[in-house]
Amino acid sequence: MIWNPFSKDSSEGSKQITPYEEKRILAQFKEWMPRIQVLPELQPQLKYDAIIKYFDSDCPPNSTVTKGAIICQKRPKGQLLGLMFLDENNRFVCRPDGTPYGRQLLGEKLDKKLNNNFRSRDLIIVELKSQKSGVAQFHQEVVSQFSEWLQDFLKMAEVIPVMTYEDAIQYFITSRPSDPRV
Known part of the structure; x- marks a missing residue:
């Protein structure tokens, strides 16, 4: 599911997410999970607005970030969300040492906005506004x-x-x- 909370001109050339791209992003997340920062505490509820604020506040500097990926995986104690930054080719944006920018959160439940956006899906793509003038x-x-x-x-x-x-x-x-x- 692609959701656009910010208005962005579609002529900017950002590559669309196809079902193949969706599967590739999910597989790459699963493969790279050990290298992605984890917030260790279990949160009672994961909130959509807090996740959007994270994408705004922690956007990698001097990068080509165009989208944010919110990946959901069910766990015995709740939900694991992966918050990843994507470039215009839908690839994870990485630090110079090769570790991807992003983090993992574990929550007992999702708020209403997250539940409505995920439904039966595992991935939400959020179009981010360019932070560079x-x-x-x-x-x-x-x-x-x-x-x-x-x-x-x-x-x-x-x-x-x-x-x-x-x-x-x-x-x-x-x-x-x-x-x-x-």
């Missing part, structure tokens, strides 16, 4: 490009040997005439 995105792109140029420039120092004045004169007087590259 156009200026911020432009600034990030400029900084990223400058960083790449700087790294390339620093690599050049390793490639170009240091040549003294005497070496240059020696090259032009003796080596250059017989050098086939010149």
Whole structure:
């Protein structure tokens, strides 16, 4: 079930969730569960509004997050919810060390909004509003490009040997005439 609490222009190019994508997201969550942060205390009731606030407040910085995934699994003591951030290709957004952004919550029951949205499903997709302004995105792109140029420039120092004045004169007087590259 896809639910959109924020108005978002559908022309932004975000990939739609197909039944295949839904199964892939659920399988990936199951596989990555040990790597996802768990809040250890059992909560009496998990609330939809608190989950939406989590997606707003804990959205990864400098990322391409476009959606939030709320995954529900039944447990003997209640419900386990996985709250994951997805990019425009419906992939989990990960930290530099490879662990996914998100968390797991265990609750005795779900509030009315969550129950109504899940019904017989295991996944809710929440479209998130972009938190970056156009200026911020432009600034990030400029900084990223400058960083790449700087790294390339620093690599050049390793490639170009240091040549003294005497070496240059020696090259032009003796080596250059017989050098086939010149």
